[in-house]
Amino acid sequence: MRPPGRPLAILAAVVFGFLIVACLSASWVEAALGVDATEVDLLGRFAAPSRQHPLGTDDLGRDLLVRLLQGGQISILVGLSAAIIAATLGTALGLIAGYAGGRFDSFLMRLTDGVIALPLLALLIVLAAIDLTKLGVPDATANSPYMNLVRIVLITALFSWTTVARLVRAATLSLKSRDFVRAGIAMGAPPWRVMLVHILPNTISPILVATALAVGDVIKFESVLSFLGLGIRPPMPSWGNMLTNAQEMIWDAPQLALWPGILILVTVASCGLLADALNDWLDPRRRGARR
Amino acid sequence: MIRYLADRLLQSLVVLAVMSFVVYVLLCLMPGDPIDIMMSGDPKMTAADRARLAEDYGLDRPILERYGTWLKAAVSGDLGWSRTFRRPVLEILLPRLGNTILLMGAALGIALMVGLPLGIWAGSRAGGLADRVINLACFATAATPTFWLALLLMILFAVKLGWFPASGLAPRGAGFWESLRHLVLPVVTLAIVESGIYARHMRAAMIEALQHDYVRTARAKGATRVRVILVHALRNALLPVTTVTALGFGSLFSGALITETMFAWPGMGKLIFESIMSSDFNVALVALLFATLVTLLCNLAADLSYVALDPRISIGHGAAR
Numbered sequence: 310m311r312p313p314g315r316p317l318a319i320l321a322a323v324v325f326g327f328l329i330v331a332c333l334s335a336s337w338v339e340a341a342l343g344v345d346a347t348e349v350d351l352l353g354r355f356a357a358p359s360r361q362h363p364l365g366t367d368d369l370g371r372d373l374l375v376r377l378l379q380g381g382q383i384s385i386l387v388g389l390s391a392a393i394i395a396a397t398l399g400t401a402l403g404l405i406a407g408y409a410g411g412r413f414d415s416f417l418m419r420l421t422d423g424v425i426a427l428p429l430l431a432l433l434i435v436l437a438a439i440d441l442t443k444l445g446v447p448d449a450t451a452n453s454p455y456m457n458l459v460r461i462v463l464i465t466a467l468f469s470w471t472t473v474a475r476l477v478r479a480a481t482l483s484l485k486s487r488d489f490v491r492a493g494i495a496m497g498a499p500p501w502r503v504m505l506v507h508i509l510p511n512t513i514s515p516i517l518v519a520t521a522l523a524v525g526d527v528i529k530f531e532s533v534l535s536f537l538g539l540g541i542r543p544p545m546p547s548w549g550n551m552l553t554n555a556q557e558m559i560w561d562a563p564q565l566a567l568w569p570g571i572l573i574l575v576t577v578a579s580c581g582l583l584a585d586a587l588n589d590w591l592d593p594r595r596r597g598a599r600r
Numbered sequence: 601m602i603r604y605l606a607d608r609l610l611q612s613l614v615v616l617a618v619m620s621f622v623v624y625v626l627l628c629l630m631p632g633d634p635i636d637i638m639m640s641g642d643p644k645m646t647a648a649d650r651a652r653l654a655e656d657y658g659l660d661r662p663i664l665e666r667y668g669t670w671l672k673a674a675v676s677g678d679l680g681w682s683r684t685f686r687r688p689v690l691e692i693l694l695p696r697l698g699n700t701i702l703l704m705g706a707a708l709g710i711a712l713m714v715g716l717p718l719g720i721w722a723g724s725r726a727g728g729l730a731d732r733v734i735n736l737a738c739f740a741t742a743a744t745p746t747f748w749l750a751l752l753l754m755i756l757f758a759v760k761l762g763w764f765p766a767s768g769l770a771p772r773g774a775g776f777w778e779s780l781r782h783l784v785l786p787v788v789t790l791a792i793v794e795s796g797i798y799a800r801h802m803r804a805a806m807i808e809a810l811q812h813d814y815v816r817t818a819r820a821k822g823a824t825r826v827r828v829i830l831v832h833a834l835r836n837a838l839l840p841v842t843t844v845t846a847l848g849f850g851s852l853f854s855g856a857l858i859t860e861t862m863f864a865w866p867g868m869g870k871l872i873f874e875s876i877m878s879s880d881f882n883v884a885l886v887a888l889l890f891a892t893l894v895t896l897l898c899n900l901a902a903d904l905s906y907v908a909l910d911p912r913i914s915i916g917h918g919a920a921r
Contacts, residue, residue, distance in 0.1 A: 317736070422899070423615060425847070425850070427619075427850055427892060427895060428850050428853045428854055428857075428888070428891040428892060428895055429850060429851070429854055430853075430854035430857050430858065431853070431854070431857060431869075431872050431873075431888055431891060432623075432888075434872075434873060434876055435623065435626050435627065435630075435876060435884075435888070436626065438630055438631070438876055438877070439626060439629045439630060440629060440630060440631035440632075443628075443629045443631075444629060525743065529743075529745050532745050532747075532748075533745055533746070533747055533858060536745075536747050537861070537873070549745075552747070552748060552751065555751065556751060556754075556862070559751065559754055559755050559758075559759050559766070560759055563755040563759055563760075566748070566751045566752070566755060569748075570744075570745065570748035570751070570752070573743075573744075573745055573748065574740065574743050574744050574745075574748070575743075576743075577742075577743035577744075577745075578739050578740060578742075578743035580743075581739050581742060581743055582739060
C-alpha cells in the first residue's frame with residue numbers, strides 16, 4: 310500500500326524550495342516590476358492589485374509583493390540560522406549527556422523539562438525587550454539592524470535546542486551499548502572520537518527531523534515577537550512586523566493582514582510536514598509503514 | 601507518596617527561586633530606568649535629586665542586595681506597588697487572574713471537547729480519508745501563528761459580519777449575553793489552536809493503544825468496533841493525553857498572552873506584556889513568577905496524574921523519571 314502523506318511531503322518540499330527561491334529573487338522582481346519597495350508613496354496607499362503592483366500596495370504605498378519577498382528573506386534567514394544554532398547546541402549537549410550519563414545527564418534532563426514547561430512567550434518577550442546598552446554593548450552596535458537580527462536569532466535558538474538534545478541523548482544511550490561503539494572504546498578510542506566518529510553519524514536522522522521542526526517554530530516565534538514590536542524592527546521587513554500595522558487597519562484595509570500570515574502558515578506547515586516525512590523516511594523500520 | 605510529593609514540591613520551589621532571580625536580573629536590564637521615568641515626569645529635577653531618589657529607592661545598591669531586599673519583602677507578603685496603576689500589585693493581579701482563568705478554562709474545555717473526539721476518530725481509522733483531513737487540519741492549526749488567527753477572526757466576525765465585538769470586556773453591568781459576546785472571539789481563537797494540539801496527541805495515543813494485544817483479544821472475542829475503541833483502547837490512550845494536558849499549561853498560557861493582548865482582554869497575559877512594555881517592573885515580576893509557579897504545579901500534577909492513573913507505575917521505582 311502506498312504510504313499516506315508522501316505526496317504531501319513532496320508538495321511541502323517543493324513549496325518550501327519555491328519560497329526560498331522566490332524570496333531570494335526579491336530584488337529581481339523589484340527590478341522587473343520597475344518599483345522601489347523602500348520608497349514611500351502616500352498618494353498610492355492601499356492600491357488594488359495592478360500590473361505594476363501584483364498584490365497592491367501597503368499603508369505607505371510600497372509594493373506588497375516585493376515587501377513580502379524581502380520580509381521572507383529575513384524570516385527564513387532567522388528560522389534557518391536559529392534552527393542550525395539550536396541543533397548544534399542540542400546535539401553537543403545531548404551527545405555528552407547520553408555518553409557521560411550521571412549528574413550532567415540528570416541535570417540536562419531537568420533543564421530541558423524546565424524549558425519546555427515554562428511560559429515561553431512571556432520569557433521571550435522579556436529577553437527581546439532587554440536593553441543591550443545596560444550589558445555594556447556600545448549604543449551604536451546595540452541598536453544597529455544587524456544586532457537586532459542577531460539578537461532574535463540567539464533568543465529563539467535559546468528556546469529551541471531542547472528537542473534536539475532529548476532526541477540525540479536518547480539515540481546516544483541506545484547506541485552506547487551497541488557492539489561497534491564498544492569495539493571502538495575497547496580499541497582505545499578517546500571519548501571525543503567515539504562520540505564524533507561512531508555515535509554522531511548514527512544520530513543524524515533525529516537531528517534532521519528536530520531541526521526541520523525547529524525552523525518552523527523559530528519562524529513562528531520571530532513572527533509573534535516582530536508583531537509585538539520586539540523582534541525585527543522596521544524598516545527592515547519581516548512577515549511578523551508587516552502584520553503589526555495590519556491590526557490597526559483591519560477596518561480600512563483588512564487585505565493587508567492576509568498575505569504575511571498565509572506565508573508564515575505555509576512555511577511553518579511545510580517544515581512540519583517535511584519533518585514528519587523525514588521521520589518516516591529515515592527510520593527504516595517505519596519506511597513505507599502505515600502510520 | 602508523601603515523601604515523593606515533598607521532594608517534588610521542594611524541587612519546584614527551587615526552580616521558582618532560581619527563576620525569580622533570573623527574571624529579576626533580566627528586568628533590571630530592561631530599557632527605562634525607574635528614576636529616568638520619574639525625572640522625565642518633572643523637568644525641574646536636578647542631578648542631585650536624581651542621586652537622592654536612587655538612594656531612597658535603594659537603586660544605587662548592587663543587584664544582589666536589591667534582589668535580597670525584594671525577596672525578603674515578597675516572602676513576608678509585600679509584593680510592592682505598581683508604577684503605572686499606583687496601587688498594590690496584588691490588587692491589580694487578582695481581578696485579572698479571574699479573567700484569565702475564565703478565558704483559559706473555556707478555551708481548554710472547548711479544545712478538549714473538539715480535539716479529543718477528532719483525535720479518536722482519526723486514530724481509530726489511521727490512513728483513511730478522515731484521518732488525512734484531520735491530520736492536515738492539525739498541521740495547519742499548529743502552523744498558524746495565534747496572533748494571525750486572532751486577526752483573521754476579528755476581520756471576519758467583527759469587521760465583515762459584525763457579529764461579535766472586536767475587543768475588550770463587556771462594560772460593567774452588562775447582561776450575561778453581552779458579556780458572553782465579548783468572550784466568544786478570544787475563546788474561539790485559543791480553542792482552535794489548542795484543539796489541534798489535543799487532536800494530534802489523542803490520535804498518536806490512539807494509534808499506539810490499538811496496536812496492543814489486548815485490543816486484538818477484545819476483537820477476537822467479538823467486541824464491536826465501537827466498544828473496542830471507546831472502552832478498551834481509549835482508557836489506555838487517555839493516559840498520555842492527561843499528562844500532555846497538564847504539561848501543556850505553558851503553551852496554553854503563551855496562547856492566552858497573545859489572545860488577551862490582541863483582543864484587549866484584561867487578563868494576566870496582557871498584564872505581563874503591558875507591564876514589561878511600560879516598565880512596571882513590580883507587576884511584571886510578580887505576574888511572570890505567578891505564571892511560572894502555576895506551570896510548575898501543573899507539571900507536578902502531570903506526574904502525579906500519571907502515577908495515579910497508571911497502575912503499572914508506582915512511586916519509588918523511577919516514577920519521577
